[in-house]
Amino acid sequence: MLPKQTSSIPSTSLKIDKTSQLVHLFLQNQDVKENSRQVYKRTLNIFLSWISKKGYELSTVSRVDILHYKECMLASGMSSLTVGSYITSVRRFYEWLEANKMYPNVAKGVKSPKRKQQFRKQALTQSQGQALLNDAQEKALTAFLKEKGLRDYAIVNLLIRTGLRTVELIRANIEDVTYKGGKRVLLVHGKGRDEKDNFVVLTDKAFLPIEAYLTTRTKAKDSEPLFISTGNKSKGKRLVTRTISRIAKEGLKAIGLNNKSYTAHSLRHTTAVNILRAGGTLEAAQHVLRHSSPATTQIYTYTIKEELRLKNSAEELLDKIL
Numbered sequence: 001m002l003p004k005q006t007s008s009i010p011s012t013s014l015k016i017d018k019t020s021q022l023v024h025l026f027l028q029n030q031d032v033k034e035n036s037r038q039v040y041k042r043t044l045n046i047f048l049s050w051i052s053k054k055g056y057e058l059s060t061v062s063r064v065d066i067l068h069y070k071e072c073m074l075a076s077g078m079s080s081l082t083v084g085s086y087i088t089s090v091r092r093f094y095e096w097l098e099a100n101k102m103y104p105n106v107a108k109g110v111k112s113p114k115r116k117q118q119f120r121k122q123a124l125t126q127s128q129g130q131a132l133l134n135d136a137q138e139k140a141l142t143a144f145l146k147e148k149g150l151r152d153y154a155i156v157n158l159l160i161r162t163g164l165r166t167v168e169l170i171r172a173n174i175e176d177v178t179y180k181g182g183k184r185v186l187l188v189h190g191k192g193r194d195e196k197d198n199f200v201v202l203t204d205k206a207f208l209p210i211e212a213y214l215t216t217r218t219k220a221k222d223s224e225p226l227f228i229s230t231g232n233k234s235k236g237k238r239l240v241t242r243t244i245s246r247i248a249k250e251g252l253k254a255i256g257l258n259n260k261s262y263t264a265h266s267l268r269h270t271t272a273v274n275i276l277r278a279g280g281t282l283e284a285a286q287h288v289l290r291h292s293s294p295a296t297t298q299i300y301t302y303t304i305k306e307e308l309r310l311k312n313s314a315e316e317l318l319d320k321i322l
Contacts, residue, residue, distance in 0.1 A: 019048055019058050026096050032195075037146075043089040045136050060251040063106045066090060074113060084112030122261040123273040123303045129160060140209075147216040148230045154209040154229060159248065160263065162200040163271030163289045166244040166264050167191055174214070175222035177202065190290055198290050272300040 023044050027037050050069055050118045051061055069090075073083045098105035124132065136153040143149025158164060168188050176187040176196060184207055188195040202210075212246035214220065217228075225238040257266075268289065275285040287298040 006156070008224075022058070022097070022102070023093070029096065032094075039085065040089045040092070043086045044093055047087065047090050047093075058281065059103055061106060063108075063110065066107050066110050070110065070113065074224055080113040084102040087112050091144045121263060121265045121269050122159075122257075123269040123300070124152055124262075124266060126258070126274070126277070128255060128257065129225060129274070132160065132251050133157060136251055137209075139299045144231060147213070150209070150213040150216060151227055151230070152251075154213040155247055156251050156267070157209045158206055159244075159255070159267040160270055161203070161206040162186070164200065164240040167190055167245055169227065170225070170239045170241055173222070174220060174224055174226050176226065177210070178208070200288065238293060269300060269303070272297065273303045276301065276304050 003218075007229065011137050021043065027041055030037055030040065032040075034271075042204065047069065048058075050072070051058070052066070054065075056065060066087075070083060070087055073086060074080070078086075087110060092111060094103070094105045095109040097103040104256050133156065136156040140146075140149035140153035145151075155169065159166075164186075168190055171189040172186060178185060178187060180199060184202045185199040186202050188198040188200060189196040190198055210226070217224075229237050229239055229243070230233055245264045248256075248267060249262075252258065252262045252266070272285045272289055275288060276282070282294060282297055282301065287295060291297045
């Protein structure tokens with residue numbers, strides 16, 4: 001009598017394979033952009049790796065286990081924002097599993113951790129903004145590599161005059177500098193958008209440094225990135241947001257603004273505040289920053305209120321009578 005055949009694949013491998021198939025099906029059924037799908041995939045794999053190390057199975061994970069998972073992530077030093085992203089993926093995965101009658105949704109109601117209050121990015125004063133531009137322009141004139149110096153000046157100048165996000169700036173191509181209604185504009189591929197469906201106006205002061213920079217790229221095609229790398233390994237390639245942040249941070253440090261509340265986003269903040277300082281309306285600032293809700297733009301009015309509070313402090317009035 002022949003011996004009974006057995007599978008050479010361990011049962012744990014079969015379980016892992018089944019779980020991977022479930023994740024694959026889940027991802028296929030998500031009506032989201034590809035980058036969101038990749039975030040789900042990465043964060044779910046981390047969750048599945050965690051339950052595997054704990055000796056759990058997907059079918060036996062309880063709400064208590066998921067709460068423990070959240071606490072472990074927080075204890076490891078992850079930011080509340082990152083942990084929230086991981087928990088969101090787990091919640092959506094279990095919602096899908098329950099909807100397809102596979103497993104109960106044990107993640108239902110598990111909350112993302114509250115975000116700690118972040119440093120509010122500071123806007124530059126008028127004198128600080130001018131100092132930043134002067135520093136970038138001086139570096140452009142004295143830079144050993146002319147192309148890099150002119151590029152960095154054009155970038156800093158563009159950020160502070162238009163309020164572009166770093167991701168919007170790196171997505172721009174030369175051909176995106178065009179005209180609308182007789183005015184020069186830069187078409188903008190905004191955050192979370194599928195196409196370049198918005199724009200910022202390029203005044204002469206915003207455009208001329210870009211024009212000077214582009215003269216160093218005589219053979220550049222219109223379809224090429226507006227700003228490119230000058231590094232040896234990445235020369236000619238599209239910049240990444242990290243590079244833009246570094247350029248802005250170096251400029252801020254050079255004028256004495258070297259702390260966490262001053263970053264590349266401070267230049268966007270400065271754009272909004274300067275519009276309000278110059279007498280522009282909240283609606284005008286909203287259009288420039290391309291906020292979908294005026295409530296988001298309202299945040300920048302706090303800087304104006306703070307400036308007025310400091311300029312006309314009631315505490316100083318007391319010194320006149322005491």
